[in-house]
Amino acid sequence: MLEFAILGLLHQSPMHGYELRKQLAQVLGGLRSISYGSLYPALKRLHAAGYVTTDEPDPRAPLPADAPPLTGRRGKVVYTITAEGKERFHELVGQAGPETYDDDGLFGVRLAFFRHTAADVRLRILEGRRRTVERQREGLRASLSRTRERLDRYTLELQRHGLESVDREVRWLAELIDRELTDGQGRRDDGATPGDPPAQAPPGP
Amino acid sequence: MLEFAILGLLHQSPMHGYELRKQLAQVLGGLRSISYGSLYPALKRLHAAGYVTTDEPDPRAPLPADAPPLTGRRGKVVYTITAEGKERFHELVGQAGPETYDDDGLFGVRLAFFRHTAADVRLRILEGRRRTVERQREGLRASLSRTRERLDRYTLELQRHGLESVDREVRWLAELIDRELTDGQGRRDDGATPGDPPAQAPPGP
DNA sequence: CTGCCGATGTATCGTCTCGATACATCGATC
DNA sequence: GATCGATGTATCGAGACGATACATCGGCAG
Structure with a gap:
């Protein structure tokens, strides 16, 4: 990451x-x-x-015993x-597999560099992420409805809040995907492969 | 933790x-x-x-060469x-210092065991957590308004969503605190110090 | 009846990350 | 001219993680 x-x-x-x-x-x-x-x-x-x-x-090796207090000579790198x-x-x-969206941190970084990412890859990452978070949400929902009775007030609140957060993330992702599809032909500003033919990438509305 | x-x-x-x-x-x-x-x-x-x-x-040492395939003898512990x-x-x-609410994970665990926690400690942890998350929110807000122009669509979305999440957490905490105060005298079911005099703990409505 | 699969169960390894810390330089403010 | 905060490089030990190995047990498919 x-x-x-x-x-x-x-x-x-x-x-x-x-x-x-x-x-x-x-x-x-x-x-x-x-x-x-x-x-x-x-x-x-x-x-x-x-x-x-x-x-x-590496100007660090060639000074064995210069002056005790100023040994550093630490330069900016x-x-x-x-x-x-x-x-x-x-x-x-160019990667768009599970490794790009299963981990929170990596997904965030990928998103932050989306302007360097091809439109079809962007879409696959967003949809993968949505699936992942949806699975989390269903797991959470199941666990919550299974154990609702035996949990105390605070644990319940914690799980309720967690579930809501995950739910919000799913909706947020859905909105991003929607926008991605609506805005139509996204483009990378990468400088690599500038003569990309406009065919093949977008699946269409 | x-x-x-x-x-x-x-x-x-x-x-x-x-x-x-x-x-x-x-x-x-x-x-x-x-x-x-x-x-x-x-x-x-x-x-x-x-x-x-x-x-x-530790019944693992006293069998040097019993039978090659069943060496384990791994018992449940x-x-x-x-x-x-x-x-x-x-x-x-009983702790209620910054270490209990500055870290997400530890705060979650503390909350999960709130039923073992005295009412005044609960309140101090919740309020500390709120302060911490509020500081995060203000930092985020400042950073966002400072850099709004130079950020691309995706980074902006990421930060907007992050800010909203933090904002929701603040409101959630405020609600928990409110409920803590309204419900009045919370009690721990701990078994320790059972003869607690009813004075001194709740600040009153 | 047997063989296999999934749940239960203990444990370690290498890799990575973190928080704390040390050290150093620079510009500004007092 | 001295101190203070921002800039800057770097390491250390603690500990968390994912992967993996190993082992037992119940059930049920053939």
Whole structure:
């Protein structure tokens, strides 16, 4: 999930880790921000995989005993996406399987980068997500009606509120899908495959 | 969080790990169930701390080469809360600081065990939670009005939906608080401190 | 009667994420 | 000129998760 989000942000412009984190928090909707303990290891993995490059390549080793209080020499590091990274991002952005909508976090990130996503993929993700959340809702409903009697007031309230939230999400998704279909031919602004023929993608009304 | 939930469940009756997991999933509201990779280590920690005991104390060592296919001899393990465990639970159930409402998961568990919680503590947790979620809401609102122009349709939708959810949670909490105040003198069914004098707890209507 | 399947049940492994923390630099305000 | 908050990089330990292995038991299909 982080991999996708980082590549997506760096796809727009190179950035520091710090800036990356802020943008990430904003894209993720204010709550659910990402910690450095996740971010830097993720960047390290992306670097190792060759998807991003850094400037300031490592001026840390060649100073064994300079001056005790100023050992750091910690430079700012700008991360830039590579050609392989862009390729990887386009590969990821084309996915529309269960992995893209079964996980809350990943679905959110996918949605945040929908403008880089083809219209048919967008639709499949939204519909997959709706199915997933609908299943959750039915499970919740069943469990609630099964155990309504034996639950105390507070647990009941908790479950009622949870059920309502899930229900609201289903309706929200339905509205997004509707809009997707009504607005007709969506387009990605990706720059990749610009001469896409207008056939084959939309299933029609 | 798991510590609290497990002690709370075992406080009602001894259980297998498997049963514990099912009850936990139910109490947590259907979604957000707990995995074995969390449950068993947590039980191990509780056992090490002396808060729970197990039967079947370890019949695994004394069979070095019995029969290759049936080496397991894996017995069912029933976990029972100890006196120290009950004491620990009562200690935890009395807490009402930020740690009880800043984290979604722990707040949910606390709410699920509200019937073991004193009325004044219940109120403080609910009000703390409301403050926390209200702060989230204001942050979200500010961020949204600051960046509304530069966001694309989907990110905007995501944030709008997030904001609405948070807003609904605030109203839900307000309703719970209201009911808490209206219903007047709540009581814990705890069995601890049974001779509680009726003064001092409720702030009055 | 037998063989298989799904529920019950215990347990660990590698991977990831988080919160806390340390360290460092810079601009502004006092 | 000193302190304070924002910017910035990085690691550590605790713990949660998904996957997986292993084991037992009841039922029911062939």
